[in-house]
Amino acid sequence: xxxxxxxxxxxxxxxxxxxxxxxxxxxxxxxxxxxxxxxxxxxxxxxxxxxxxxxxxxxxxxxxxxxxxxxxxxxxxxxxxxxxxxxxxxxxxxxxxxxxxxxxxxxxxxxxxxxxxxxxxxxxxxxxxxxxxxxxxxxxxxxxxxxxxxxxxxxxxxxxxxxxxxxxxxxxxxxxxxxxxxxxxxxxxxxxxxxxxxxxxxxxxxxxxxxxxxxxxxxxxxxxxxxxxxxxxxxxxxxxxxxxxxxxxxxxxxxxxx
Numbered sequence: 001x002x003x004x005x006x007x008x009x010x011x012x013x014x015x016x017x018x019x020x021x022x023x024x025x026x027x028x029x030x031x032x033x034x035x036x037x038x039x040x041x042x043x044x045x046x047x048x049x050x051x052x053x054x055x056x057x058x059x060x061x062x063x064x065x066x067x068x069x070x071x072x073x074x075x076x077x078x079x080x081x082x083x084x085x086x087x088x089x090x091x092x093x094x095x096x097x098x099x100x101x102x103x104x105x106x107x108x109x110x111x112x113x114x115x116x117x118x119x120x121x122x123x124x125x126x127x128x129x130x131x132x133x134x135x136x137x138x139x140x141x142x143x144x145x146x147x148x149x150x151x152x153x154x155x156x157x158x159x160x161x162x163x164x165x166x167x168x169x170x171x172x173x174x175x176x177x178x179x180x181x182x183x184x185x186x187x188x189x190x191x192x193x194x195x196x197x198x199x200x201x202x203x204x205x206x207x208x209x210x211x212x213x214x215x216x217x218x219x220x221x222x223x224x225x226x227x228x229x230x231x232x233x234x235x236x237x238x239x240x241x242x243x244x245x246x247x248x249x250x251x252x253x254x255x256x257x258x
Contacts, residue, residue, distance in 0.1 A: 001224040004252040007191040007211060008150050008168050009218065010245070011227045014234035017151075018097075021119050023221055025099040027213040028115060032197060035206040036103060040112060040199060043102050048095040049119075049127045096121040103199070112199055113144040115208075123154025132158070139178060144198045147171040148210065153235055167241075170210070174198050188241055229253070 003009040012020045025044050033042040101115035116122075122131035135157065138145050147157060149169045156163060157171060159181075166185030172195060173181045184193045192214055196205035218224075229249050237245050 001256075002215065003218050003223070004229065004248055005245075006189060007186060008188065008214065009223075009227075010152070010167075010188065010233045010235065010237060011229065012218075012223065013151055013153070014227075016223065016226060017120060019221065020217070020223075021117055022097075022099055023217045024213060025101055025115075025117050027217045028117070028208065028210075029101050031213055032101070032103065032115075032206065032208060036199065039106055039203065040103050041106055043104065044099050045102050046097050046099050049098050049121050049130055093126075096127065098122060103197070105200070111141075111143050113146065113197060114138055115146045115197070116148065118147060118149040118151060120151060120154055123149075123151060123156075128155055139173060142175045144175050145171075145173040146195070146197060146208075147173075150192075168192075170195055172196070172198075176201070188237075189244060 029042045029044045036042060096119070098119055098121065099117065101117075102111055103113040103115070104111055121127035135145070147170070149156065149171070152167045156169065160179065163169065163183070164185045167188055168186040170184040170186065170193060171181050172183075175198075182195075184195060186192060192210035194207050194209045194211070197208050198205050230253070233245075236242070
């Protein structure tokens with residue numbers, strides 16, 4: 001069953017995101033590779049971002065106790081020795097995989113264009129700072145940068161001009177047009193855009209159909225089997241958007257019953 005949403009599916013902004021991130025990146029690479037050959041190669045490159053939680057607030061999946069928690073009742077040894085210490089978990093830096101799609105020139109291996117599918121780790125805390133450092137290096141180079149932000153939570157890439165109100169964004173930074181970016185705001189009720197992917201100056205742009213990449217990923221991996229649309233999404237929707245999504249899902253559930 002395809003996703004009931006016409007564009008980005010907010011139910012994918014959940015514990016499934018690691019699979020979404022890797023699979024969507026792979027679909028983007030597969031779509032671009034035949035369009036840029038034989039002059040360029042496309043490669044998904046995996047790196048690790050070290051995540052350190054600034055607020056030190058416990059959250060799902062980021063606490064790793066080594067032996068659990070000891071008994072908390074008071075315990076003294078003979079002779080009135082001091083109480084035995086508790087054994088409690090601390091926060092540990094976590095290495096989180098992140099994929100960048102790199103388009104390189106075949107002859108000299110020069111990085112021509114980088115495509116980033118933004119992940120939660122690169123939108124918060126130390127991961128955000130690491131991502132900005134990497135981004136600054138790209139922006140100071142001759143490499144084009146395409147950033148795909150399909151997450152409502154977390155910090156956006158820094159912009160001098162105010163972004164419009166939208167849940168999702170696509171940012172294209174052409175090397176020759178900086179500091180100006182092409183920005184696609186994407187609403188929940190519309191499909192993801194087809195965007196240009198720039199190459200070297202003597203070659204025309206190629207197109208990237210983001211909706212096709214997302215739809216193919218969703219269908220091939222069967223996300224309909226793991227997403228429960230009868231429950232609210234893990235990252236809540238609000239206001240008119242929540243009402244619209246509820247009506248959409250109600251109609252879809254009724255259609256499947258018929």
